[in-house]
Amino acid sequence: MVPLLNSIISRLRFKHMQLIIAIEDYGTLHKAAKAISISQPGATKLLNEIEESIGLKLFERTAKGIVPNEAGSCVTRYARLIFNDLSHMREEIVGIAEGAGGHIAVGCIMGAIPLLTRAIYDLRCDQPELTVEIFENNSANLLHKIDQGRIDFALCRVSSGQNILPYDNLGLSEEPLAIVANTAHPLLNCKNVSLAELADHPWVLYTSNTPMRQSIEYEMHKLGLEIIKHPVESSSAFSTIMLLQHDVNLLAVLPLDVAEFFVSKNLISLLDIKITSLMSKIGIVKRKDFNLTPTAHILIAKLYQNLGLAYDKSDWHRK
Structure with missing residues (x-):
């Protein structure tokens, strides 16, 4: 039986979540322990505590190493979201304290790269100490990174065949x-x-x-x-x-x-030949429950500006 929320909150610590992320990343308890600077016996103890706190077995030992089962993948995904939010919190605090800098991670499909790179150039002219990560991939993989909390937002598509409920999406531009x-x-x-x-x-x-x-x-x-x-x-x-x-x-x-x-x-x-594009609009897509950082809002404003549009943060709440 899965314990009540208050019980999970009282028993799980950040070190626990750090360990399960490392296990998924490295595939062995030994490497995961080394990555977070604890001993392997210490990692074994922490893993037992995690599974007792959740009330389920989260990892399976296989010939290829230790891998998360369905419950483990779920817990690891939310652990990543928590750590990602903590990272954003720290970067935002640093930006507030220093008046500049910070970090932003953005996903982008191939067709939107010219638009994104122009906006990033404009943003870094204003904030040269800003660190930007760009993840280029197809829309499905970028949505997966949004789910995992690895990127702030993505320039991509949410197709009719996908579950659109977890996402907010501001339509941005066509892709001829x-x-x-x-x-x-x-x-x-x-x-x-x-x-x-x-x-x-x-x-x-x-x-x-x-x-x-x-x-x-x-x-x-x-x-x-x-x-x-x-x-x-x-x-x-x-x-x-x-x-x-x-x-x-x-x-x-x-x-x-x-x-x-x-x-x-x-x-x-x-070649002077027209093709009818069957692709839906490129959108700015984020996780529905995720609050963008001030820097992310500034980057989105730059994207809008380069398209001759005006951006308002409240646009997200009108969706």
Whole structure:
């Protein structure tokens, strides 16, 4: 039987939570103990206390090490949230005390990187002592990091197939797409190139069953063309650009803002072909019960400002 909340509060200490996070991170009790500077017997004692306090076994010993079971994953996730909130508390106090500095962790999908990096530049011009962590990934993985409390907020999407209840989401911008190629691609010298003429060329595409991939496949389907066969699959803009450098016949789909940056550096060229984007708006997404730090609000204000919009903290409460 799981004890009452007051019982858990009275028995669990921060060292307990620090240990279970370390166990999940390192996979062995020995390494976890070393990471938090206690002996292995001390770690064993703490783990027993944790499981007695919760009233459930939290970890299983396997051939690959000690791993959390379902209850253990739940407890570890909330332990991370607590430590993340404590970290934010300290950074905010430091910022208040020093009038500058602090720390912010932000997640971002590939298509929003140009927008985020402009805003971070603007913010660091005002607060040069600020430490910023950027986590680039797909929306699903960024939402997982939000769940774990590892990032303050993310520029990503919450799709209709996901549980949107744990999140607040401010819609920010659309993400138009572009077809790109090596600057020496033979079709760049042709006028009025159609999508049908591109179908037989080699492609590098975003991974299957993602909105960016579905957008180009939708355009092909509308024209009665076969879906592109045997593409190279990559979710990395850098990998895509490098592949285009090696193969002058290769084509790719990138978010327009990302593509225009590389075009400005003369690394790739845009083909004048429009693609209907099937992707929902990029949003600023945070955990519903999480209060953003003043620095996070300033960064969001910079994001809005670069889009010609005005940001108000109360926007979150209107959702």
